[in-house]
Amino acid sequence: MKGFEERFSELQADMISICMEYVGDRANKVYVYASCEEDMISSSFFYLMNNKYVECHKLNVVLEDGDESYDVSTERQFMVLNIINDNIEKIEELCKEFEKDMPTEMKLIYDATSGKFQAEYKYDLVHTNDDIKTADDFADEWFEEIKSKSL
Template structure:
């Protein structure tokens, strides 16, 4: 039991770590959307930086001109998503190995300033049973919800 919990947490920590690395540890909060549903693996990540909620490709909107700039190249962004997706695969394998149910959705929030970590899990189908919704749309809706509610 402890081994399962530790490894599960380790993979989630890795997702947060790679997202922090993407912004060179300069963020107040990190948000990771991870989805594994009906064979579809998907992820998104976004931030709170300088009191602005930003998708990963727009993090430079939070910095003043002439200050440092984040490297938001497509290659770098895809590398982060690849690592998150690999972590999702590892969690799936871990769940199978320990005969545990795999979450269909994980919403991870890390508050950099106080080290607080929150995770929300769903185990029901979120989008594959929906006629038009995709994992990306669900992630976008979560981003808008976060931005609107400032959580």
């Protein structure tokens, strides 16, 4: 039987995998934001492509000559988000099963060029304690933070 760490890693890898599939494995880096607080699950994903940080619905903006365009339809985006959200639920179940703390926030970064994976976790309530911001706002802020670091 697989242990906690192995199953946890597999679920994270699946999130990255579906995001890579969305771009036909053509991204330099994949960023996945996952939030799970008080029965509310939320996620988003974005990329580093052609040396530009880009949100999943704007992929065709960063195409270079000869690049095949992407299907960035809302249906396709929701398909990816549903898979990510299912994985977050499975991680939550896994944490309950093994009596581990469930991260309230996960920031996953996969560098497709080097094959390196890194993850950052928070266990405190993030958006629940904020009167104004939603999980989506925190995901957008992370995108802007990553983008601004690269300038």
